Amino acid sequence: MNDLFFGVHGQDSGVLLQLFLHFGLLSLLAIGGAITTAPDMQRYVVGKQGWLSDAQFTSSVAIAQAAPGPNVLFVAVVGWNIAGLAGAAATLAGSLLPSATLALAATRFGDERSDSRGMRAFTAGMAPLTLGLLLATGWILTEPVRDSVGPLLLVPFTVAMMLKTKISPIWLVAVGAVVGALGLAG
């Protein structure tokens, strides 16, 4: 029971404070999403502090990606594996508070100036970059499966179904899971 709630390393308020502060700092550097900070997070919790092993860190990311919801939840799994529930709370709060405050301030600032030349130039200029980033993200996500035919067929299949039908994405994810579980994606 103790293991479940306080993680393998035991709970220590100093560790929690360090987790909160470090993840908070990373949150403010996380342009392009939380996953872009994963390499630095790994450097900190695996390399510098030795709180987790490499395999534990990688599996933390994999668990979060297997679950529904925002990818940022992987920081909660990292925190959980270090210091249980309190650790998950510390890493998640650290990752969300600074960037959330900034996002709210920015949207209010932007809304008040929505017709200004500067804001129009910003949204028009960033639109193609955002599309390019989405395509890049999709491309990077294909990396682990690029060497086998099954998943390579799953990618265009998914794109076609999303563009041509109203089917909910969750069914496509289910198809992917079944195809993969049957070993066809191996």
Next chain:
Amino acid sequence: MSELPGDDDDGQRRPRSAMEVFRVFNRLALQGFGGVLAVAQRELVERERWMTPAQFLELLSLGQVLPGPNIVNMALMIGDRFLGWRGAAAALAGLMCAPLLIVLLLAALYRETMSQPMVAGALRGMGAVAAGLVIATALKLVGTLRGNPMGLKACALFAVLTLLAIGVLRWPMVGVVLGLGGAAVATAWARIGR
């Protein structure tokens, strides 16, 4: 940024209560395997009609430039626009609460389940579908570039350069956003002024 229209305008709707915001974000979060973005586009633009595709892309641009998780930033901004801080809190709670419980449960069960080959295979298949979902979302939003003051050719150039820099060359995000983004915003600024 254009204001989000009300119900009477162009078939667009808006949420009536923080509870509705919570429910919609909870629903889309629970469908979002391997990222929530594709589901968000479908639910917020196509199903709930809270925003146009162009508005979705605008918010996504802002969410990506700002530090922090894109989808969380977007949820906060959408909730805040409709219903102020209560809407922002409802959107964040809807997005995070149920998935957080699930992910922690999975973490607790990890040793017994995740190392099995069938589970690993399922994860690979789901990953491939997640890639397709993100690509499809991008393709759906391409049409919004038609009204862009930079023109289609400049837009295509910036999109392809971004894809190459981030996806293929793996340059750091901050540099690409500042460099390419700066050039794109400057181009748009000049075209709007003409």
